[in-house]
Amino acid sequence: MTVAREGYPFIFGTFMPGVALILFYTINHSGYILGLGLFLISLGLFCTAFFRNPDRDIPTDLNLLLSPADGKVIAINRIEDDYVGKSVKVDIFLSVFDVHLNRIPISGQVDFVSYRPGKFFSAFKDKASTDNERTDVGISGAWCKVRVTQIAGLIARRIVCRANEKDAVQLGQLYGLIRFGSRTELTFPDNCEVCVKVGDRVKGGETILGRRINDA
Numbered sequence: 361m362t363v364a365r366e367g368y369p370f371i372f373g374t375f376m377p378g379v380a381l382i383l384f385y386t387i388n389h390s391g392y393i394l395g396l397g398l399f400l401i402s403l404g405l406f407c408t409a410f411f412r413n414p415d416r417d418i419p420t421d422l423n424l425l426l427s428p429a430d431g432k433v434i435a436i437n438r439i440e441d442d443y444v445g446k447s448v449k450v451d452i453f454l455s456v457f458d459v460h461l462n463r464i465p466i467s468g469q470v471d472f473v474s475y476r477p478g479k480f481f482s483a484f485k486d487k488a489s490t491d492n493e494r495t496d497v498g499i500s501g502a503w504c505k506v507r508v509t510q511i512a513g514l515i516a517r518r519i520v521c522r523a524n525e526k527d528a529v530q531l532g533q534l535y536g537l538i539r540f541g542s543r544t545e546l547t548f549p550d551n552c553e554v555c556v557k558v559g560d561r562v563k564g565g566e567t568i569l570g571r572r573i574n575d576a
Contacts, residue, residue, distance in 0.1 A: 364461055364537055366520055367411025375404025411537075413461055416565040418532030422501075425466055425552065425570035426532055427452065427562040428508045429544035430459040435489075436558055441547050443471075443498050444505050448554055449547045450569050451489060452562060454513075454538070462510060462521075463565035464533040465546055468501035470523050478512075489545065495521045495536075499529060503572055504549045510536060511543040532565035546570075 363371070378400030385394045419426065435451040454460055478493040493512040498505065510519045521536040523529065538544070552570040556562060562569070 361415060362413045363408060364411045364413050366537060366539070367407055370407040371404055371411065374400045374407060378402075378404055410456065410460065412459060413534075414459060416463075416532065416563065418565050419568065420531075422467055422531065423503070423572035424531070424568050425506065425546065425548050426463065427556075427564050427567040427569050428462050428465050428546050429454055429562070429564045430461075431455070431544070431562060433556050433558050433560045433562060436554065436556070438550055439547070441507060443507050444547050444549060446550045447507075447547045448550050448552065448570070449545055450554070450556065452544045452546075454542045454544065459564065460537045460539065460542065461534055461564060462508070462536045462538070462544060464499070464523075464529045464531060464535055465508060465548075465569070466499055466501035466504070466506055467531045468499045468529060470525055470527040470529060471498040471500050471505075472525055473497050473521060473523055475519075475521075489543070492543075493519065495519045497521065497523050497535070504552065507545075507547040509545040509547070510538050511545065512538060513542045534565075 378397045381393050381397030429452050431452040431454040434453045437449050439447050439449050441447040474496045476494050479491045495510045497508045518539045523535045548570050553573055555568045
């Protein structure tokens with residue numbers, strides 16, 4: 361398991377000062393210095409866990425739509441999407457304890473990347489889906505189009521998206537992250553089989569959210 365490079369400033373910015381304060385405590389013997397040092401080290405360990413990048417067993421079947429994120433499925437709705445058409449939208453809530461890296465759900469080409477500023481409601485609330493800061497990525501796969509949406513939450517104030525228009529992308533490929541609590545949505549055609557239900561826990565790049573139906 362590795363750590364996402366976006367986490368380095370948070371990890372080293374807390375862990376190293378904490379170690380320095382602990383070393384200073386051996387000279388100063390101040391309880392305040394010791395407490396602050398231990399707090400910073402604990403915060404550094406938390407950041408290390410938060411930005412972890414665990415190995416994933418990525419399926420190779422190109423007829424699958426994989427989860428773009430770790431977390432809990434909080435909503436599944438049928439909608440009309442201006443890019444995908446008649447669609448199913450699966451909403452995933454990521455707590456601060458979930459892996460926050462985002463993965464590509466289908467092999468294909470990036471048609472667009474669109475950023476929209478917005479508010480920072482708690483990511484599990486319905487209005488976060490429409491009102492919060494977000495980045496949308498549209499991908500044309502071999503057999504369907506999908507939209508992946510990164511949505512910032514109450515704590516998250518930075519969406520990282522490395523996908524670019526016309527990029528060729530692969531199933532399960534890492535393409536970004538959202539710092540701290542957030543939400544990720546996958547919108548795909550409604551003639552696909554939906555393979556999860558509300559309340560399910562999912563893993564990015566590993567859990568199957570949808571599947572191509574043979575006659576689709």
